[in-house]
Amino acid sequence: MQLLSSTLLSTVTSLLGLYRPYDVYHVTVMPCYDKKLEAVRDDFIFSVDSKEVTEVDSVLTTGEVLELIQSKSIDFKTLEESSLDRLLTNVDEEGHLYGVSGGSGGYAETIFHHAARALYNTEIDGPLEFKTLRNSDFREITFEVEGKPVLKFALCYGFRNLQNIVRKIKMGKCEYHFIEVMACPSGCLNGGGQIKPVQGQSAKELIQLLENVYAQDVLVSNPFDNPIVKRLYNEWLGQPGSENAKRYLHTDYHPVVKSVASQLQNW
Numbered sequence: 001m002q003l004l005s006s007t008l009l010s011t012v013t014s015l016l017g018l019y020r021p022y023d024v025y026h027v028t029v030m031p032c033y034d035k036k037l038e039a040v041r042d043d044f045i046f047s048v049d050s051k052e053v054t055e056v057d058s059v060l061t062t063g064e065v066l067e068l069i070q071s072k073s074i075d076f077k078t079l080e081e082s083s084l085d086r087l088l089t090n091v092d093e094e095g096h097l098y099g100v101s102g103g104s105g106g107y108a109e110t111i112f113h114h115a116a117r118a119l120y121n122t123e124i125d126g127p128l129e130f131k132t133l134r135n136s137d138f139r140e141i142t143f144e145v146e147g148k149p150v151l152k153f154a155l156c157y158g159f160r161n162l163q164n165i166v167r168k169i170k171m172g173k174c175e176y177h178f179i180e181v182m183a184c185p186s187g188c189l190n191g192g193g194q195i196k197p198v199q200g201q202s203a204k205e206l207i208q209l210l211e212n213v214y215a216q217d218v219l220v221s222n223p224f225d226n227p228i229v230k231r232l233y234n235e236w237l238g239q240p241g242s243e244n245a246k247r248y249l250h251t252d253y254h255p256v257v258k259s260v261a262s263q264l265q266n267w
Contacts, residue, residue, distance in 0.1 A: 021053050022051045031194045043251060043253055062194050097221065108154075108178060108180035111178055112128060119151075120143070134161075138154070159183060
């Protein structure tokens with residue numbers, strides 16, 4: 001799962017006339033402790049009106065959110081329901097999610113659909129069916145034209161599978177055009193910041209329960225139909241690959257030359 005770029009968030013809120021970027025305190029909830037380290041990198045600090053602004057001000061893990069709820073003795077079953085806040089939401093009017101069929105929020109399926117349509121003028125209906133290879137954390141899908149494979153994508157989760165992929169890349173024998181990589185086995189639903197198994201429950205049993213609950217009653221809408229994304233491109237970004245799109249949607253990573261651990265003291 002990814003941090004929402006506050007460069008984009010701040011610009012959108014400014015366009016909507018809501019707030020100035022440095023007046024927004026951006027909190028994100030993640031299943032991974034590594035997102036705390038990611039948020040304090042220099043790559044995610046920008047300047048607005050000569051003021052330094054961090055893209056994400058605080059990162060809370062899902063486990064920490066649960067602890068906060070429990071510490072306040074909040075019972076959600078007794079709370080009055082309210083309508084969904086639809087500012088920058090990823091849910092359509094019928095309550096379907098846009099393009100997030102997997103439990104890690106990755107883009108493999110979306111990119112596969114887009115590549116087939118853009119490169120080979122082919123629309124692929126419905127969710128993709130990835131073929132399981134050596135284990136459930138390593139799956140692949142192939143798109144063929146006239147019997148010849150032209151696109152080959154893979155989902156690679158867990159360090160054991162990652163080591164095999166890295167070895168193939170170094171040997172020049174990796175045959176995939178795109179690989180969705182997650183460090184945690186079973187992906188982000190099994191992230192280090194997630195809730196832990198209760199006494200008598202194995203980690204495998206918990207992740208199976210989480211996967212079942214996550215997929216329950218969830219329908220996925222075509223991400224290309226997302227009206228918010230369409231509006232951003234029509235009114236501001238122009239088209240994929242434009243200068244604005246590269247500036248606000250792309251991220252550059254640089255080696256960390258200093259420890260960021262000391263920066264986490266307020267997190």
